[in-house]
Amino acid sequence: MTKILYVNGTIYTMDAAQPIAQAIAIDSASGRxxxxxxxxxxxxxxxxxxxxxxxxxxxxxxxxxxxxxxxVSTAFRAYHIDATACISEDEVAExxxxxxxxxxxxxxxxGGQWDRNLWANSNFPTKASLxxxxxxxxxxxxSKDGHLLWVNSLALQRAGITVETPDPATGAIxxxxxxxxxxxxxxxxxTSLVYDVIxxxxxxxxxxMLERILPQLQRSGITTxxxxxxxxxxxxxxxxxxEGKLGLxxxxxxxxxxxxxxxxxxxxxxxxxLLRVGGIKIFADGTLGSQTAAMLESFxxxxxxxxxxxxxxxxxxxxVSDATEMGLTIxxxxxxxxxxxxxxxTIERAQQMLAEEGTVTNPALGLRYRLEHVQLIAPEDxxxxxxLGVIASIQPYxxxxxxxxxxxxxxxxxxxxxxxxxxxxxxxPLALGSDAPVETFDPLTILYAATARRDPSKTRPSWLPDQxxxxxxxxxGYTMGAAYAGAEEQRKGSLSVGKLGDAxxxxxxxxxxxxxKMTENGVQATIVGGKIVYGEL
Numbered sequence: 273m274t275k276i277l278y279v280n281g282t283i284y285t286m287d288a289a290q291p292i293a294q295a296i297a298i299d300s301a302s303g304r305x306x307x308x309x310x311x312x313x314x315x316x317x318x319x320x321x322x323x324x325x326x327x328x329x330x331x332x333x334x335x336x337x338x339x340x341x342x343x344v345s346t347a348f349r350a351y352h353i354d355a356t357a358c359i360s361e362d363e364v365a366e367x368x369x370x371x372x373x374x375x376x377x378x379x380x381x382x383g384g385q386w387d388r389n390l391w392a393n394s395n396f397p398t399k400a401s402l403x404x405x406x407x408x409x410x411x412x413x414x415s416k417d418g419h420l421l422w423v424n425s426l427a428l429q430r431a432g433i434t435v436e437t438p439d440p441a442t443g444a445i446x447x448x449x450x451x452x453x454x455x456x457x458x459x460x461x462x463t464s465l466v467y468d469v470i471x472x473x474x475x476x477x478x479x480x481m482l483e484r485i486l487p488q489l490q491r492s493g494i495t496t497x498x499x500x501x502x503x504x505x506x507x508x509x510x511x512x513x514x515e516g517k518l519g520l521x522x523x524x525x526x527x528x529x530x531x532x533x534x535x536x537x538x539x540x541x542x543x544x545x546l547l548r549v550g551g552i553k554i555f556a557d558g559t560l561g562s563q564t565a566a567m568l569e570s571f572x573x574x575x576x577x578x579x580x581x582x583x584x585x586x587x588x589x590x591x592v593s594d595a596t597e598m599g600l601t602i603x604x605x606x607x608x609x610x611x612x613x614x615x616x617x618t619i620e621r622a623q624q625m626l627a628e629e630g631t632v633t634n635p636a637l638g639l640r641y642r643l644e645h646v647q648l649i650a651p652e653d654x655x656x657x658x659x660l661g662v663i664a665s666i667q668p669y670x671x672x673x674x675x676x677x678x679x680x681x682x683x684x685x686x687x688x689x690x691x692x693x694x695x696x697x698x699x700x701p702l703a704l705g706s707d708a709p710v711e712t713f714d715p716l717t718i719l720y721a722a723t724a725r726r727d728p729s730k731t732r733p734s735w736l737p738d739q740x741x742x743x744x745x746x747x748x749g750y751t752m753g754a755a756y757a758g759a760e761e762q763r764k765g766s767l768s769v770g771k772l773g774d775a776x777x778x779x780x781x782x783x784x785x786x787x788x789k790m791t792e793n794g795v796q797a798t799i800v801g802g803k804i805v806y807g808e809l
Contacts, residue, residue, distance in 0.1 A: 274300045274322040276773075276802040278809075281327030282781060284686040285563040286751045286766035296332070297321070298773030302546065305773050325809040330796055331781045333494025333747065334767050335774035337754035339665050340705030342549075342643055343489075343497060343522075344505045345418075347481035348473075349709050353383025353413065359390055361397040364413065369405035370768045377408040378471050380431045384414030385709070387421065388559050389677045391735060396446060399455025412466055417559040417710055421463040423455050430712065431466040434486070434688035439571050440465075442582045444564075457547025458583050459558050478508055486512075486519050490806035492714050493776030493795040496521040498705065499760055500553050500603070500644075513547045519805050521774070523550040523758045525603050528591050528728075535598060545772060545801070551601025551640070554591055555582045557611035560647060561677055565608030579608050596622040601759055603665065612649040616656050621649045623660060640759050645670070645748045648682060648689045656699045663757045665732050666692060667707040668722035668746070677734040692722065693739045702741075703757035704749040715750060719782070720790045722746040742781055743790075773802040777809065 275297045283293040285308060297307040300322055307317040334656035348451065353371055355364045364386050364749025368742075371381050388394050402411045402424035410427040413419070428434075435451045443461030446454045457463045490495070498506060499522050506526065512518040524547070526534070541548045558580050558668055563571050566579040583591075589606075595602045604615040619641045642663040643649075649657070657664065671690035678686040688694075696702055704722065706713040717728060722741045725734040734740065741749070755765025764772045777797040785793055797807030 273319050275306055275317070275319050276300050276319045276380070277314065277324045277326065278327055279314070279327060280330070281332045281777075282329060283308070283332040284747070284783070285766060286748060291307070293767070296767060296773070296775075298802030300450075300802060301509075302805075303773050305767060305769050305771050308767055308769060317734070325804075327777065327809060331778045331783075332750040332767070333782070334765055334777050335748050335776050335798065336493045337496040337498070337706045337758070338494050338708075338713060338715070339498045339703040339754040340667055340756050341499060341708050342501050343485065343499050343708075344478070344482060344501055344508065346709040346713065347386070347485040350484065351481060353381070355383060355386040356416070357412065358386060359392070361388075361391065361393075361401050364397070365405045367402040368372070368402055368411055371413075372406040372409045375409060375410050375736070379409060380427075381406055381409045381411045382413070384418075387416040387561065389680075391745065396454065396456045397422050399428065400454070402455065402754070410470075412470060415562060417457055417561050417733060419463075419559045419562045421457045421466055421565055423466055425455075425456065426495065427466055428453055428455070430469050434467055437465075442580060442584075442749065444580065458562060458564050459580050460555060461582065468651075472504075478504075482508060482512065483517070486517075487806070489713065490798045491795060492520055492716075493778075493798050494713070494715065495521060495587060495774035495800050496523065496754070496758075496764060497800065498523045498525055498550070498754070500525045504529055506549070509547050513544070517757075518546055520800060521545065521764075521772075522547050523760070524548065525551045525553045525601065528552050528554045531591060531594055534600070536595065539598075539600075542632050550593050551603055552591070553605065553644075554588060554615075555605045556588065557582055557606060557608050557614050559607055559709040560674055560681060564572065565647070565683060566611040567608045567616070568610045569685075571681045572685075574681075580609065580612065583615065585614050586615065589621060590613065590624045592618040592626060596626060596639065599639050600705060601757075603642040603644050605644045606649075607645045609648045609650050611654070612643060612646060613653050615643055616653055616660065619660055619662060624699050640757055642674065642757055645707075646695070647674070647678075648685060649687070649691070654691070654695065654698060654700070657695075658700050661701075663701045663703055663753075664692075664695050665703045665705060665757055666690075667705050667711065667718070668692065668709040668741075668751075669688065669708065669718050671725060671739075672721045672727045672735060672768045673711060690736065692741055693740055695744055696741060701753055701756055702745075702749040703754040705754070714791075716782075716791050716793055719743070719750065720787070722749075723790070724787055747782070747796045773799065775799040778806070
């Protein structure tokens, strides 16, 4: 049995039994940690060391675990129109004009990342501006938050959407005064009418996009992701795993619509350390920026708009109860306070069902309940989260990116939004992630947002600084907290004997670096299963 040895480091293990170490030995065959301690202690474990790396005092942490990402969607940002920098509807239309000129007539022009909240005129855009620049191409552009789809007349025609088309029960087709669709579709029940008629990208393109982005995650020190996408992405990850090209660990959180098939076919994980199906995702509401988050009180300045509850509570209850019986992690997208309340209602009833029945049919997977985003929640529901043991899966960069629209659309309520420090102090488990492609997936930038409550690229003061996390707590959320959210805390999240040897080596000590320098720290090396997949030592 050969081992890989790392010595002379400042190793923050995230293990309370041994918080700091100097050296670590990892079995080269299994990729699991054999010993952690001083240089001498680890060298005495026995066996042969096939490789020895001198860390030269550098800081080592468990590998970052992004608890909420849409990786294949993130990969395609490089291929599609990116309207992130656009500050008007006309600027987006110009990008569409340029892409349409390079695209055969009749083929789709796609892209997104537009954010009307950044425009001088923050009205919803319309199909007219797209029709003017791309009359011969169907156009579909996702909003930054992924909950609005802006389309032109040809796209509406392809989808069969007319003035007679009724609004879906849990979505909306925006219309003008005469009932004509304007080109904006809200939430999945409506956006899917168009999305379902867009031709799928071919297999070669999907592979190329994934191959391009995986090294970027490795350069960022990410060793595990919780990917919230569908079956196509799962199959693509399986191909890469089987070909030895994955290079990081993936836990899939699949759409709730796949739950009946998962129940019928079972969960085929085969104790795979690289790729696992861990849970299901439920959308309870929309988003803040689209003003579709489900609210207990209407949006500021928009009386009567309480957002959209995208799944009836009774249907959510059935899904949560079924997933609970299967032992699957349940991740509920809940941005508005009404969505959080409805989600907690269903979770509480599911837990009561478990208490009455006394068993879970698939305990090997582990059962976790998660609220994704938790951007606004009533104080009494925060207490209920704590009591029920529900995890807050948060994306700290949202708190700095959304500050203006939170104040605009929630008014005084914004003072209790993105309440990360309150959650932590109450004992609610935190798991950190990115929500890419909505925001950056760079962990150091996200850690800065979590601890400074501001964008590192801007000079604005901290926003709601009393909700900032201290660095050590933010790191816990990116390692042990995220592992716990994936029911994998026995396998990863800390550098402990028996766990997977996944780690990140930083150029500077993140716990001692001045806060304003945190994003400049940089990743020296990323280690997966004991092997360096990025950088050098």
